[in-house]
Amino acid sequence: MNFSSKLIEDAVNAFATLPGIGKKTALRLTLHLLNMPPEVSESLCEPILKMRQNIQFCSTCHNISDEAMCSICTDKGRDRSVICVVESIRDIMAIENTNQYRGLFHILGGVISPIEGIGPSDLNINTLIDRVKTDEVKEIIMAISPTIDGETTIFYLSKQLAELPVKITTLARGISFGGELEYADELTLGRSIAARLPYGK
């Protein structure tokens, strides 16, 4: 594409480095900023740069944080006897948005995946075991995706934690609320029948 301006071309190329943003969208965003006062570009870039420069990772749970410890770990109102083990920051946000959980978290940073060359040493497993040993943790919730790699990770963690006096639980599995039964996959539906619950519980 011919931009007739190096400045525009550089800005378009910068936007196009972002995932899911192609050259056409990048041009649209650039022309949008061009139509707006210069302050709009500044108030776009300033928080992004500030975020990347100042962000920290919580020394306890590896969550993103503005301080050395994250707002969840420092919250006195949370139940310190339960740790919910998740893969990534995004999972914490998803669980927090449900307003159904008041315990702490621990981010693994991924799942064990032999194909991608991710072994237990690449994940935040040692810090989890240390937390279980030192803090008064009674329950570990494995909130990890029910994929093959996820199940492998849960199995590995449960072996590592077997010696410690802690209860290990996983998220309930079954058909989704609001989902049509005919569209549920066979594995989920089959297991949902096998693990059926008494009505009203």
Next chain:
Amino acid sequence: MNFSSKLIEDAVNAFATLPGIGKKTALRLTLHLLNMPPEVSESLCEPILKMRQNIQFCSTCHNISDEAMCSICTDKGRDRSVICVVESIRDIMAIENTNQYRGLFHILGGVISPIEGIGPSDLNINTLIDRVKTDEVKEIIMAISPTIDGETTIFYLSKQLAELPVKITTLARGISFGGELEYADELTLGRSIAARLPYGK
């Protein structure tokens, strides 16, 4: 959404001010930058800020430019006797990408639209007339969208230029290349039959 970090929240909100980017995409972009080294965020923001601070508008044709005059107006190899009148910068890029035009341009900055309150005085019409008077312009191509507002603008411009010794042309209209005849709209198809061309021209 609960971000557990003010820095992340601000960055997400900054991304979400861009057109076509919602909160979820903004979060994805923010987490992408978080996973990358800080230099990636800098090389995203730097060209954007630089573009917005340093961009100029060509004093002749109102095109975006790195200098006081744009690269098209300063190009000695272009035909100075033809001016192509367009609505916006994007139209120049589209025409330049065809590699079919070697004349100059003039950006109106929109079209006359009584509904949106845009009158002739809001557009770069006086500078166009000055150019036609002073430069040796032989032809004005009206490359304006064939909408009602666009046609009104072409009509207004042709009246304004009527006294001057300049030929006024418009883009050829008819069915699109590669288009299926049955999907062409009735107006275009009807006019294409009425304005049929000798084969081979």
